[in-house]
Amino acid sequence: MTPSLAPRRVILPVIYGIALLIAWEALAHSGAVSRLVLAGPLEIVVAGVRNWSELGFNAGVTLAQALIGAAIGNVAGLLVAICFVHWGFFRRAVFPLAILCEAIPVVAILPVLILWLGNGMAPKIFVAAFLSFFPMLVNAYRGLSNVDEEVRELLYSYSATASQMLWKVRMPAAVPFMFTALKLSACSSMIASLVAEWLASERGLGFLVVYYGQSYRVADIWSAAILSCLISLGLYGITAACERRALSRSSP
């Protein structure tokens, strides 16, 4: 980012954002849309501040589920990808099955998951893990097998072991690919955790949204939704920052 571009890259979105908020506020006050459909931004902020402790606690629950799920899903995805790289027969047998599983609409089978896992954190963690697993599997596998033929031959000429190949070549080569998956999972795991709460739960942002919805507290719903949005963005931002740090060495 050159210095002369930096202000423009920040200022333009900010100006558009403010204009949008003003238009939104005006629309909410004009009476053209029902209060039950759309709350104004000021009203949403006020609702958020009023419910901050309730929102904070429930957001924490949802975030915890998302993080645990994402961690499990990503680690499992990476481990399976490592197995795929080393055992071709395993990959050929399992990869088609994995793709098939990915097509399962996990939200649609939530009721079954709740029957199996109860209505605590477990099914939410499962859904978040499920949605993080496949992007990591596919991306990590691509990265791990993305080894230049000459590099492979060089390591072979050194009689390198499979684990040396993995740690010294495959893993570093796969890092950019893994970050792609992590960024995907930063957003999807929060959504997964929240959506899984809709059906059966006593805590979490998803539960709050349903609870507010039942009593038509529109501004409160929006405040919960926007909070979840901000958390997702935060997770994404942290991941992207880690990515920049990790990759700054190899791509000057």
Add this chain to the structure above:
Amino acid sequence: MRGPALSLAFEGRRPWHWMGLDIVMLNAFPDEATRVRAATLPAGLYADGIDVVFRRGSHSVQALKDCSLDIPRGSWATLIGASGCGKSTLLRVFADIVKPTAGTALLHGVSPAEARANRIYALVQQGSTMLPWRSIIDNVALGLEISGLPKSTRYARAEEALALVGLKGFEKSLPSELSGGMRQRAAIARALTLRPRFLLMDEPFGALDEITRDRLHFELLRILEETGATLLLVTHSISEAVILSDKVIVMTPRPGRISEIIEVDFGRGRTPDLRGDPRFVQYEAQLRRALHQPA
């Protein structure tokens, strides 16, 4: 080819156990006949009747046909010939990367697979690939890292090798910050850190300017003389072949065969003055004739 004599001789699996190999080998056999046989094993690079056929589905390419050569230990040979005549393939047979369809290849009397397992050769590849996320010194020290040497030894040897190829000061640079020629020199340094008995080089000087190339030629020869290493080098340059060889192996394509082996009799202690020697021009002319001969 490999009898009990070899399994005895290679009991110690590490290269440094082999330093006094010939003496150990000869003393190990009480009976005269075995001792004579052991002494006559090819200690350099040896190939007999190598065929390489690449298959892809029903389509097959004969890359090498009946290639035989014998490069004594400590001597220098170059492979030269038109593009696609199988020079890299022959080199890669010795590196155990290509398995020959038929024939025997030996390095110091052992198969390429054993030579690789014991790390007695070093390879410089045609592309001089580096790991892009590693600094130059970490790239150059990679082979030693794989062998499990301690970090201080690794770096000391890598720095030494980098200085030798004129890359002092670029230790911390990334491969992407170097020119093609500099990367090629780093790849040469990477091979030299291993202190190999056999140096297998695939067009290692291709991207270098004339002056650097000249300097590196004689630097390489000096190292080879000091270490007694055996050289097999692929080149497209006739003068390079003459400067660097005791034997120039001329190959012809379709299928790749060895058409002629020209002995270059410049001995040891070669200097850049070599180019002024009248024999140098004669060898060049002889080589050019051999290359232009229809197969």
